[in-house]
Amino acid sequence: MNQGExxxxxxxxxxxxxxxxxxxxxxxxxxxSHSLLLGQTRPxxxxxxxxxxxxxxxxxxxxxxxxxxxxxxxxxNNCYACHHQGDGARALFQARRHGLEVPALSLDTTISWxxxxxxxxxxxxxxxxxxxLLADIQFGATLIAMEGSQSGNLSDLTQAxxxxxxxxxxxxxxxxxxxxxxxxxxxxxxxxxxAWATLMAWQIIKTSQDERAQITRSNAEKWxxxxxxxxxxxxxxxxxxxxxxQIAAKGDAILCLEFLLAAQSRFGGWGPYKGSxxxxxxxxxxxxxxxxxARDERVAMVIKRGGSxxxxxxxxxxxxxxTTRPPGGQSHAQWIATTSWAAQALMAIDRAQQPDVHGVxxxxxxxxxx
Numbered sequence: 001m002n003q004g005e006x007x008x009x010x011x012x013x014x015x016x017x018x019x020x021x022x023x024x025x026x027x028x029x030x031x032x033s034h035s036l037l038l039g040q041t042r043p044x045x046x047x048x049x050x051x052x053x054x055x056x057x058x059x060x061x062x063x064x065x066x067x068x069x070x071x072x073x074x075x076x077n078n079c080y081a082c083h084h085q086g087d088g089a090r091a092l093f094q095a096r097r098h099g100l101e102v103p104a105l106s107l108d109t110t111i112s113w114x115x116x117x118x119x120x121x122x123x124x125x126x127x128x129x130x131x132x133l134l135a136d137i138q139f140g141a142t143l144i145a146m147e148g149s150q151s152g153n154l155s156d157l158t159q160a161x162x163x164x165x166x167x168x169x170x171x172x173x174x175x176x177x178x179x180x181x182x183x184x185x186x187x188x189x190x191x192x193x194x195a196w197a198t199l200m201a202w203q204i205i206k207t208s209q210d211e212r213a214q215i216t217r218s219n220a221e222k223w224x225x226x227x228x229x230x231x232x233x234x235x236x237x238x239x240x241x242x243x244x245x246q247i248a249a250k251g252d253a254i255l256c257l258e259f260l261l262a263a264q265s266r267f268g269g270w271g272p273y274k275g276s277x278x279x280x281x282x283x284x285x286x287x288x289x290x291x292x293x294a295r296d297e298r299v300a301m302v303i304k305r306g307g308s309x310x311x312x313x314x315x316x317x318x319x320x321x322x323t324t325r326p327p328g329g330q331s332h333a334q335w336i337a338t339t340s341w342a343a344q345a346l347m348a349i350d351r352a353q354q355p356d357v358h359g360v361x362x363x364x365x366x367x368x369x370x
Contacts, residue, residue, distance in 0.1 A: 049300050049353040050307045055346060058311050062343040063095045065318030067106040069336055080113045080120075083190045083333040086138030087340035089114075093145040098347050107151065114143045115156040117163045133171050134180055137197055138190075140164040140204045165208050168201050169216045176223035186233045186272040188325050189281045189337030195227055195237040202241070225249060232270050232282045235259040236289035243292040257293065260286050261302055268309035272325075280313060281323035281338050284345035291345075294352035307349050310342055 066088050073084040089110045096102045113119075120135040143164065147157050172178060178201045179194040187193030192200060202220040205213050225247070229235045239256035242249050263270055263286070269278035270286045287306045293299040313320055320342045322335035 049294060049304050050311070050346075050349055052350075054311060055307070055350055058314050059343065059346045059350065060100065061318035062314065062320075062339060062346070063092065063100050063102065063318075065339065066092055066095075066336075066343065067102060071106050071109055074109055074113070080110075081333065082134060082138040083336045083340075085110045085113055086142055087190060087337040090142040090145045091340040091343045093142065093149040093151060094344060094347055096151065097145075097149040098351070110142075111146065111152045114139055114146060115152065115160045117143075117160045117167075131180065132167070133178065133197075134191060136164050136167050136171070137178065137192065137200050137204075140168070141200045144204055144207060161204070161207065165205055165210070165213055168205055169212055172201070172216055172219065176219035176221075178220075184325055186231055186282075186325065188334060189323050189341055190333045193233060195224075195234050198223060199237050199241055203244075206245075221245070221247070225252070229256055229259050231273050232260065232263055233272060233285055235263070236285040239289040239292070243289075256289070257299075260290060261299075264302055264306065268305035269313075270306070277327055278309070279323040279327065280310065280320045280342050283309060284338075284341040287345040288348045291348040291352040294349070300353075303349060303352075307346070310345060314342075 070084050070088040070092060074080050089107060092102050092107060096107075117136075117139070120139050121132040140161070143157065143161055146152055147154075147161070168178070177194055177198045180191060180197055183191050183193055183197075185193045185195070187196050198220055202217060202224065205220070206217050208214075221241075224238065224241045227234055227238045227241075229238060235256045239253060239260070241247065242253045242256070260270070263274040265271065265275075265278050267278050269280070269283035271277050271279050272282050283306055287303060287310070290299055290303050290306070294303055310320070315321065319335060319339040322329075322331050322338045324331055324334050
């Protein structure tokens with residue numbers, strides 16, 4: 001056999017091996033897609049995710065941190081802020097619903113504030129609160145979480161929610177979305193991008209049976225269905241929309257899921273884009289979305305790595321380093337908001353790994369809007 005024949009045999013062997021590797025990858029992806037489409041994922045044991053003796057102390061410490069921070073801001077600054085009475089209080093209401101102890105003193109002033117929606121945009125101290133749409137989305141989402149935790153007077157909550165819904169209907173763009181000025185599409189922990197603003201507004205509006213609200217909801221759903229999956233926040237947003245709304249769009253759900261699985265870094269977390277530096281905020285969004293699929297062993301292992309990253313990154317005081325855009329900045333507002341998102345992600349994981357609870361009902365319904 002001459003040298004040319006030997007080289008030809010080597011080349012054919014290499015091609016055969018290369019094709020076999022790709023066929024194997026395609027089979028795995030097809031199996032994943034097929035199992036998700038048919039709902040045939042194998043159940044994962046709770047031990048595949050985060051055991052309570054690891055998760056609970058970190059979660060409790062984050063809630064203890066927020067219990068002090070949320071009421072301190074209006075007391076010390078004479079201002080009700082989107083990052084404290086929005087993100088921070090929302091995490092506390094969800095913690096109360098989750099069965100964690102949150103004393104009344106931590107939320108009394110926030111409850112009073114949330115039932116006065118006509119005052120939300122009329123205050124100083126927090127420049128974000130001067131944006132009426134941001135205030136309606138942030139405080140409105142917290143109002144819904146407050147109802148879900150059975151806190152406050154039901155009549156007052158119902159009236160406040162209806163007032164917010166009326167304003168959100170008027171603020172919806174012609175394309176069906178809601179967007180905040182000068183906010184990057186990937187958003188920040190305290191100021192959502194267009195996709196997350198639309199998702200949060202949709203979650204508020206869908207609690208109403210009013211005809212105008214239903215039309216607004218339908219327009220928002222059309223926009224969310226067409227949302228492109230070009231970065232982690234959008235992929236997480238669309239997957240949560242599909243699963244929490246029980247939307248018949250399994251093909252889109254699989255695309256979002258595969259995007260998130262591929263975007264996870266070797267450190268276990270996620271950045272806003274595949275290959276970008278890992279951030280606590282983007283990791284939290286990804287984990288909340290993936291928690292709907294925690295019953296699948298493969299997804300559970302991805303969640304375990306992401307959750308372990310959050311556990312390892314928690315600071316001694318119970319908070320996490322803030323995610324800022326661009327990265328590396330310092331912001332008190334984003335610090336509180338980032339910590340709130342991380343706590344919500346840990347609660348989503350904890351709910352998803354309970355043996356008698358299904359992710360869709362547990363992780364993101366009208367009373368647990370992030």
